[in-house]
Amino acid sequence: MDLKIFERLESEVRGYVRSFPVVFKQAKGSILVDEAGQEYIDFFAGAGTLNYGHNNPAFKDKLVEYLNSDGIVHGLDMATSAKARFMATFEDVILKPRNLRYTLQFTGPTGTNAVEAALKLARQVKGRANVISFTHGFHGLSSGSLAVTANAKYREAAGTSLANTVFIPYDGYFGPDVDTIAYLERLLEDNSSGLDKPAAVIVETVQGEGGINVASLRWLRELQRVCRAHDMLLIVDDIQAGCGRTGTFFSFEPAGIQPDIVTLSKSLSGFGLPMSLVLMKPELDVWKPGAHTGTFRGNNLAFVTATEALERYWTSQAFSSDVQRKERILRDFLENLVQSYPEAGLSVRGRGLMQGLVSPDTEFAGKAAALAFKQGVVIETSGANDEVLKFLPALTIEEAELRRGLEVIDRCVAELMAAQGHEAGSPRVARVLKFSSR
Numbered sequence: 188m189d190l191k192i193f194e195r196l197e198s199e200v201r202g203y204v205r206s207f208p209v210v211f212k213q214a215k216g217s218i219l220v221d222e223a224g225q226e227y228i229d230f231f232a233g234a235g236t237l238n239y240g241h242n243n244p245a246f247k248d249k250l251v252e253y254l255n256s257d258g259i260v261h262g263l264d265m266a267t268s269a270k271a272r273f274m275a276t277f278e279d280v281i282l283k284p285r286n287l288r289y290t291l292q293f294t295g296p297t298g299t300n301a302v303e304a305a306l307k308l309a310r311q312v313k314g315r316a317n318v319i320s321f322t323h324g325f326h327g328l329s330s331g332s333l334a335v336t337a338n339a340k341y342r343e344a345a346g347t348s349l350a351n352t353v354f355i356p357y358d359g360y361f362g363p364d365v366d367t368i369a370y371l372e373r374l375l376e377d378n379s380s381g382l383d384k385p386a387a388v389i390v391e392t393v394q395g396e397g398g399i400n401v402a403s404l405r406w407l408r409e410l411q412r413v414c415r416a417h418d419m420l421l422i423v424d425d426i427q428a429g430c431g432r433t434g435t436f437f438s439f440e441p442a443g444i445q446p447d448i449v450t451l452s453k454s455l456s457g458f459g460l461p462m463s464l465v466l467m468k469p470e471l472d473v474w475k476p477g478a479h480t481g482t483f484r485g486n487n488l489a490f491v492t493a494t495e496a497l498e499r500y501w502t503s504q505a506f507s508s509d510v511q512r513k514e515r516i517l518r519d520f521l522e523n524l525v526q527s528y529p530e531a532g533l534s535v536r537g538r539g540l541m542q543g544l545v546s547p548d549t550e551f552a553g554k555a556a557a558l559a560f561k562q563g564v565v566i567e568t569s570g571a572n573d574e575v576l577k578f579l580p581a582l583t584i585e586e587a588e589l590r591r592g593l594e595v596i597d598r599c600v601a602e603l604m605a606a607q608g609h610e611a612g613s614p615r616v617a618r619v620l621k622f623s624s625r
C-alpha cells in the first residue's frame with residue numbers, strides 16, 4: 188500500500204503521517220518496520236506513550252493470556268478483577284513507597300479527558316472559575332483543556348472563546364534572571380492586579396509539546412508554596428513527563444512536592460492502550476456519583492498491561508537507574524554536539540529521556556528530523572515554532588540502538604551544519620558532562 192488512501196479519504200487534520208510518510212506495518216521494542224521492510228529506530232515513542240517500547244513481550248503475553256481466559260474487555264466503571272488488581276498494585280508499588288495518599292479517578296481514556304476532570308474538580312472544590320496556566324503549556328485539545336493550552340494553532344481551531352484561564356510566564360520565559368513565581372505572587376497579592384482569584388494552577392514539570400522547557404526544582408517548590416499561600420490547588424499534568432520519562436515514576440518526585448491533583452495517561456497502560464487517571468488528595472473528592480462519566484473508563488486490557496508495567500519496572504530502583512544511565516548517554520551526546528559547532532548557537536535542555544536540541548535557526552529541527560527519517564530514525568520536533576528537535580526514545584531502548592540512532596542524528600546535524608558553512612570544531616570526545624537540575 189502507498190499513501191494514496193490516506194490522502195484521498197483522510198481529513199486534512201492528519202498530522203504525523205505527513206512527517207513520517209510511509210505505511211508502518213510492525214514494531215517491536217524501539218524498531219518500527221514499514222511495508223517495504225525498511226526499519227526505523229524510534230526516538231519518538233508515540234509522543235511518550237511507548238515508554239516501555241512497542242509490543243513489549245511481557246505485557247503482550249499477559250494480554251493474550253487474559254483474552255484467552257475471556258477476561259472482561261469493556262467494563263464501563265463496573266468493578267472487575269483486572270481493575271482491582273491494577274488499583275492494589277498502584278497503591279503498593281507507586282503510592283505507598285512514595286508516601287503519597289491519593290484517591291483514583293478513572294476518566295475517559297484520553298489525556299485530555301483526565302485534564303477536563305482535573306479542572307472541573309478544582310473548580311468545584313474552590314468554587315472559582317479562573318485557572319492559571321503557563322506560556323507554552325500543552326494540556327489537550329477538548330474545550331476545557333484547550334483553554335489552558337497556549338499554542339495559537341490549537342486555540343484558533345476552537346472556533347469559540349476559550350475563557351477562564353490566565354497564562355503566566357513559565358520558568359525561564361524571560362531568561363534565567365527573571366523569577367516568574369515572584370511575578371505570579373505579586374499579581375496574587377495585589378487586589379488591583381486584575382487577576383481573578385484562581386481555583387488552581389495547572390503545570391507540566393517539563394513541557395513536552397511546548398519545547399522541552401524544564402521547570403527548575405526550586406521553581407516547582409516555590410509554585411507549590413504560592414499555591415498553598417493563596418488557597419489554589421496545584422495540578423501537575425504528568426501525562427507526558429510522568430511514567431518514568433524523566434527518570435522517576437512521577438516527574439515531580441525530585442522536587443519533593445505533593446501536588447493536589449495529578450493527571451496521568453500516555454504511558455500509563457505501558458502497551459500503548461488508551462487509559463487515563465486522575466489522582467486527587469482524598470479530601471478533594473467532592474464528586475457526586477457519575478458526575479463525570481465516559482463510556483471507555485474501563486479499558487480492562489489497559490489495566491492488565493498497566494499492572495504488569497508497574498510490577499515489572501517499578502518494584503525496584505533498577506529501572507530508574509537504567510533510565511538515568513541512558514539519560515547520561517543522550518545528554519553527553521547532545522552536549523558534545525552543541526560544543527562541536529560553537530558558531531551555530533545550539534543548546535540542549537531536558538530531564539531524563541526527554542531532551543531537546545534547540546537551534547536559533549527555527550528551520551533546523553524540522554530539517555534535521557526530515558533528514559533523520561530518510562536515514563531511518565523517527566524523531567519529532569516540538570516547541571511553538573517546531574524549533575526543538577525532541578528526543579523521546581523508549582525508556583527500554585537497548586544501549587546499542589540508542590547509540591545507533593544518535594550516530595544517524597550526528598550525521599544529519601553534520602550535513603546541515605556543513606550546508607550552512609559550520610565545520611565541526613572541537614573533536615567529539617566521549618565524556619560525561621555534568622548537568623544540573625538546580
Ligand SMILES: *Cc1c(COP(=O)(O)O)cnc(C)c1O
Binds near residue numbers: 296299
Ligand atoms: C498528550 C498530552 C495531553 C493530551 O493527551 P491526549 O491523549 O492527546 O488527549 C495532555 N497533557 C500533556 C502534558 C500531554 O503531553
